[in-house]
Amino acid sequence: MACTTILVGKKASYDGSTMIARNDDSASGYFTAKKFVTLRPGEQPATYKSVLSHVTIELPQNPMRFTAVPNAVDGEGIWAASGVNEANVGMTATETITSNARVLGADPLVEYCPAQEGQPETAGGIGEEDIVSLVLPYVHSAREGVQRLGGLLEKYGTYESNGIAFQDVNEIWWLETVGGHHWIARKVPDDVYVVMPNQLGLDRFDLEDALAEKKSHMCSADLREFIEENHLDLSLNGDLNPRDAFGSHDDADHVYNTPRAWFMLRYFNPRTKVWDGPDADFTPRSDDLPWCMVPEKKITPEDVKYALSSHYQGTPYDPYEGHGDPAMKGIFRPIGINRNDCMALIQMRPDVPEEFRAVEWIAFASNAFNVQVPFYANVSVTPDYLANTAKEVSTDNFYWSSRMIAAMADASYGKSVFHIERYQLAVQSKGHALINQYDEKLRREADLAKRAALREQANQEIADMLKKETAETLDKVLIELSSQMKNAYSRSDA
Structure with missing residues (x-):
């Protein structure tokens, strides 16, 4: 699915919270009805079977209760999207990202093959339909979430390229899949925010840390060999840039993905860089936009909502602007698009007791015209108006x-x-x-x-x-x- 993600470290937020937020969008021409619910342990299966990929996975015992924003209409699986569990771990999944032919040729996506010509079906890997349900009920920290999902990816693979965020009150981790079975993850520095617009985003990665201490980086166990055997590291100085090694730089990115990152960075750091004009440091088509930045002021839930509602206000690209060059209006894919299905912003507040620490802000439909509203996440049932x-x-x-x-x-x-x-x-x-x-x-x-x-x-x-x-x-x-x-x-x- 086409989505947009913002992550805010605890020293970058207005109240010391970690915040993760994502617009969950339908594909072009579709609108997916969503609801906000609580899933209790008795409602969770012992064996999980994916509707789309037909993969079957045995689940751990004693799952925790968690909130979710699943599809409201049965047919294509759960698609739980975002939620918080009883251990105050938040998760949002997934941000569909892009890769390149070298990576996908070296580690192909694990796609479902139906039975044909006397041959049995072959199950595919896991994907956005499954990931929250397979991970969130079973983890007690953001780091543990990365580890559980990483193990599932290595064992079962995935049929799509995705980015996933995990949070607890202390940390945020961002995981990106690399081909069918490989993955990388980085801890978000406490003093920054991150913007993710449907591209592989990490622009720096410490492979030594990931394979040894795992202080701020983690990855699949054989990632070094995978990179070396397939000549994926394109750096001239040995500093691995995952965006170059594993990501894409297509012409389509310059109208669909990079403009969204440009607007969000421009909003949170209007004076740090030059964003407009012939002498701009970065433009909507820049391939080297930073994955994270220290904001110019602390970030609030309202700031996150505004950025995730963007239709390029204050720029020549706003489709609603009444003046300017008509040829420029609407040339870039908005963040607040017509086919936003929902937005969930999860806020882990450090200054209140654990029991009511997690607040989940929910919004439905196009973010340009909707409203976000806060709810306590540690509940057994959600209000009927949203469920x-x-x-x-x-x-x-x-x-x-x-x-x-x-x-x-x-x-x-x-x-x-x-x-x-x-x-x-x-x-x-x-x-x-x-x-x-x-x-x-x-x-x-x-x-x-x-x-x-x-x-x-x-x-x-x-x-x-x-x-x-x-x-x-x-x-x-x-x-x-x-x-x-x-x-x-x-x-x-x-």
Whole structure:
């Protein structure tokens, strides 16, 4: 799937949290309905079988409960997308990334082959459909998540190239697959943020550390031999650049991937580099954009949401811009695209007790027009307004209401954009206020069962607020769009 990821180290965030966030996008021409749910241990199988690749994997005993943002309609598997488990480990999977012919020729992707001509089927590897379900219920730290997924990749392989983020309150790790069975992972430095736009992103990797101390790097056990035998290291000085060795530099990257990274880096570091004009340090087509940077100020959840909602505001490439060169508008793939299915931002807060440390911000549909809302992740059930998404369109759930608001606001952009801005400010302000209120209630409550009930009560109150604000915004953008109908006439019957 085409997605965009932002990772924020604890010294780069406004409150010392680690934050990982990703837009989960459908392929062109598709829209995948999503829901926000909790998956309990009794609902998890002992043996996992992938719908798409038919691979069968025996799972460990005693899985943990975890939140997820799976597909709402059955048919192609779970696609759990993002979540937090009982050990306060967060995960988002996956960011589809690109590789090159040398890597894929040396270690081909493990693709499913159906039975034919008397030969039995051959199972494929694991992929985005499977990864969260196979890893998150069984790990107790971000590092352990990398290790478990790495072992699965080495044993079963993958049929697609992906990047995956893991977090706990102390660390964020980013893993990228290299061919069918190989992988690399790097700990995100605490003082930086990372942007990932559907390309293999790591631009520096310490292979010595990965194969020895594993302090800040990890990789598949035979990666050194794999690189040497297949002549993958393209550096002139021996400093491995994974982006050169394992990634792609196609013309398509320059309209689909690198412009997204350029905008996000430009947003978080507007004065650090020159981003515009003939003397720019980096342009939307630069292949050497940094994987991570120290931001110019500490980053908030609202900053992450704005960056993941980008349609190149303030640049000549904004499709909604009313002036400028028409030939430049819409030439680059937006981050906040029409086919965003969901966004999940996971925030691990260090200044509150572990029991309610994890907050998961959820948004559905096109990020350019939706709103993110916070929920406690350590719960047994999520509010029905976010969990009841079905195939049928309905204003009784957040996903479909968000889809309708986005389509109507896009079609009436000039008249509706201020309704969206007010909607976002109202929900985010009230969401922060309710989390603050319930944090205090939780600190004062000594009884374990009552604290658990309080977290679910908080989530329900947040969902009730969200439903009210969403219905009011839907009404406003419907009026704006209805007023622009081509069969409108100024004379009334009265």
